[in-house]
Amino acid sequence: MLHQLWRKRAVALGLGAGAATATIVAGLPHVAYADALTGTIAITSPTSGKLAAATAKQVILLTVTGQPLSEAFVTSVDLGSDPACAGLVSYIVTSATTIAVKTPTGGCAATDTTANPNGEPIVINFAGSNTLTKTPSATAKGVFFVAAPSIAATNAVITENSSLLTTPVSRFVTNGGQTVRVSAGASFAFDPRSSASLGVTFGGKAGTEVKVYDGTTNAQIPASTSTAPAAGNYLTFKTATGMSASDSSLTVTQNGVSKTFTSTDTGASIVASPTVTSLSVTSGKTKAQTSTVITGTGFDKTLADYTSGDWLVNFCGKAATVTAVDTTGTKLTVTTPDVADDPTGLGTGKFAGPCPVTVVNNTVPASPVPSPITPGSYFTFLSE
Structure with a gap:
């Protein structure tokens, strides 16, 4: 606002930009016009100096020494050589030495690291067309815009056995231990090399055993490869325990930049597994139709859902009647x-023995979510 008032005052006085700048000296970082100011610009955050290319609202925090900053006299910031990121006014001067700058809608074009091995320059523009420039060097690198991870438009995230199913499944349990497959976007490639620092977070927890595969041959691409993988590949990872059922987002990090994909992007969901902790009656005759109360957590609360088959209670794999x-x-x-004498139950020719009891979320039949077997989830059938 102050800068806008200053510009109006210059026009009202009939002064040129240089004369106006010289007239209003107090508080200006420099009194000359169109001058290269002395001082330094350092990238405070991100510490790597890397931002996601073609991504809006990426924030970079700069620290300036040798020239005081002011909202009144900083007019814009240039990030790199992309014209779309020159003259940015989406900034906040947070102190006399720090300024936060945000990339515009559409973001900034990826840095050509062959032409700019030390990154791209940063310019802070002041009133009077004065400029303070960070020129990249081997010891003081500039800003890098790195291609952000992208994933396939459909069936991007699926379970490890989805290729065997008619309909790909993208539902996972908070317990962890499942293998997830993530397909890269058509123009992007996951890079397993250690220099790329590829990592995945799913449901708020870091995935493990991250591996990258060729999308055509399905052969694993080793981390020791010396060249960048071709586009159209995919990665797999193991889910961690304790994932959040309320946060199905997937974050992929590569080459120092991260991209978060929501469940809308991935089609993936994370559900809490029901648990069985105890049974009020733990044994009964095989054909007696014994009544027992199962205690646990995460059970569906609607009786009709057990009648419809959306939820199941199984003894040795056979459905019980929920009353x-x-x-x-x-x-x-x-x-x-x-x-008794049932291959799905105790087994053919068997009329007695213990049976694990599971409560199953069967709302997606292709991907049922059973409760884990625990010491308290067994019922023993006795001979007649």
Whole structure:
């Protein structure tokens, strides 16, 4: 606002820009016109000096020494050589020595590291067309705009067995331990080389065992490769325990920049697995249809969902009859099924023995989510 007032005052006085600058000396960083100011610009954040290319609202924090900063007299900032990122006014002078600058809609073009091995210049423009420039060097590198990770438009994130299914599955459980496959965008390639520092975060937790594969041959690309992989590849990783069911976002980091993809981008969702901690009755005769109350967490609270098959309670893999549900989602009253002499139950020719009891979220039949087996989730069937 002050700068706008200064410009109006210069016009009202009938002064040229240089004369106006010389007239209003107090507080200006320099009294000359169109001069190269002395001082230095350092990139405070990100410390790598790398921002995602073609990405809006990337913020870079600069620290200036030798020239005081002011909202009144800083007019714009140039980030790199892309004309779209020259004359940026999306900045905030946070102190006399620091300024935060944000990339515009559309972002800035990727840096040609062959032509600019030390990065691109940064220019802070002051009133009177004075400029302070950071010229990149081997010891004081400039800003780098790095191609941000991109993923395929459809079926970008799927479970490891989705290729065997008619419909690809993108549902994962908070328990972790699943293998996830992520397909790169058509013009992007995941890079397994250590210099690229490829990493993945899913559901708020870092993935492990990150591997990259050729999209055509499906052969793994080793981390020791000396050349950048071709576009159209994919990566896999193992999910971690304790992922958030309320945060299905996927973040991929490569070459110092990160890109976060929402569930809308990936089609992926993370669900909490139900758990079984105990049974009120732990044994009964095989054909007696014993009633027992299952206690645990994360159970569906609607009885009709168990009747429809959206949720199941299985004894040795055979569905029990759910007769009552608790509104807290922690208790289910069930009647045991007949599991004797059944390949799905106790097994052919078997009429007694222990059965694991699982509560299953079956809302996506191709990707059911069963409760894990625990010491408290067994029911023992007795001979008649």
